[in-house]
Amino acid sequence: MAGIFAYSAFASAAPTGDGGPVPPGGPDKDAADAAKAEKVLGVVIAAAGLAAVAAANFGAPAAAAVIAPSAATLQASFMAMPTKNKAQIYRGEVT
Amino acid sequence: MAAIPKGAENLYKWVLKRLKKELLKARNIACGRIDGTIAKLRSKGAKVPKMTGWSCDQKIAFVAALGPYGIATVLAGALVGQLATNTAQEVARNIDRATDAVKDISKRLGLNIPDVKLPSVSLSKPFGGISGGSMDVEAGFLGRSGGQRGNFGNLGWVDSGATVTAARAMAAPVTTAAAARAAVVPVATAVPWAMPGVGLAAVGGLVYVLFSGKSKRR
Numbered sequence: 001m002a003g004i005f006a007y008s009a010f011a012s013a014a015p016t017g018d019g020g021p022v023p024p025g026g027p028d029k030d031a032a033d034a035a036k037a038e039k040v041l042g043v044v045i046a047a048a049g050l051a052a053v054a055a056a057n058f059g060a061p062a063a064a065a066v067i068a069p070s071a072a073t074l075q076a077s078f079m080a081m082p083t084k085n086k087a088q089i090y091r092g093e094v095t
Numbered sequence: 096m097a098a099i100p101k102g103a104e105n106l107y108k109w110v111l112k113r114l115k116k117e118l119l120k121a122r123n124i125a126c127g128r129i130d131g132t133i134a135k136l137r138s139k140g141a142k143v144p145k146m147t148g149w150s151c152d153q154k155i156a157f158v159a160a161l162g163p164y165g166i167a168t169v170l171a172g173a174l175v176g177q178l179a180t181n182t183a184q185e186v187a188r189n190i191d192r193a194t195d196a197v198k199d200i201s202k203r204l205g206l207n208i209p210d211v212k213l214p215s216v217s218l219s220k221p222f223g224g225i226s227g228g229s230m231d232v233e234a235g236f237l238g239r240s241g242g243q244r245g246n247f248g249n250l251g252w253v254d255s256g257a258t259v260t261a262a263r264a265m266a267a268p269v270t271t272a273a274a275a276r277a278a279v280v281p282v283a284t285a286v287p288w289a290m291p292g293v294g295l296a297a298v299g300g301l302v303y304v305l306f307s308g309k310s311k312r313r
Contacts, residue, residue, distance in 0.1 A: 033102065040103045048110040052118055063118060070117040074110060092105035095112065 033087035041078060045071050126151035 049071050053063040078086065088094045133146060146154055 036100075036102055037106055040100075040106060044103055044106045045110050048107055048114055051111060052114040055115070063121075066118055066121040067114055070114055071110075074113055089109050090102040090106055092101070092108075095105075095109060 027083075030084050030087040033090045034083040037086050037090035038079065041075060045075055122151055126154055129154045 049067045052067055078089075081089075085094070130146070137145070
């Protein structure tokens with residue numbers, strides 16, 4: 001809840017031309033965060049994939065068979081995202 | 096232990112949420128396929144629970160618990176059930192379809208279903224009826240023999256009342272595996288029950304050793 005308030009306050013305080021929030025560091029901050037996100041994405045997806053397979057209550061091989069292509073698609077779609085969106089995810093502004 | 100950066104944690108949550116959504120989607124598809132196969136098997140004469148009101152998780156857990164040999168048993172029951180009325184060609188086609196569907200479910204659930212050896216069916220003439228007797232498939236799986244009605248556990252699943260060559264052909268691999276499974280299950284069931292007894296005996300032994308030693312010293 002606090003996050004939502006923080007986000008809404010942040011969004012209303014600094015409108016931009018396209019309506020999105022500008023982080024305190026500006027576009028440079030976005031680029032830096034996006035770069036960090038891209039750097040750790042592979043490891044994060046592998047860890048999340050393992051956790052999802054372990055949590056699935058149907059057979060692990062079946063869960064892995066579902067996760068593997070999904071993880072690849074997810075990675076590709078994340079990489080194709082605009083820098084600002086990647087940065088927002090990295091900062092936890094988008095869940 | 097190094098702290099995980101907050102950013103990586105946020106990213107992890109974002110990825111995990113989406114992967115879980117994919118898993119949920121796959122589970123719903125598996126659930127739908129189970130429904131379809133159960134309906135198909137029922138229509139072919141196998142007595143399988145309708146699963147009405149069961150949750151998706153319950154259905155998957157049930158099929159997973161049933162295992163490939165249980166599934167093969169149901170298939171054999173379905174085959175026997177329809178022999179009386181259908182032509183050989185129809186039987187062969189239906190069983191092929193049902194086998195494919197079951198294999199598909201098994202794959203999705205991570206079960207390693209063996210190749211169910213289908214009986215060789217003559218496509219030129221219809222079956223001339225069925226003969227009476229017990230059904231080896233269930234007998235092997237459950238350690239229960241004889242009778243017109245084969246029971247799958249307490250569920251009364253397969254109601255065939257017939258022994259046919261085809262069922263026997265399917266029964267052989269099922270029976271062997273079932274015998275091994277039947278031997279394992281009682282042991283697996285007995286172990287947790289035996290554990291308190293073992294613990295009690297150990298404590299009793301310890302007390303005995305302590306006290307007997309003490310009395311000897313006196």
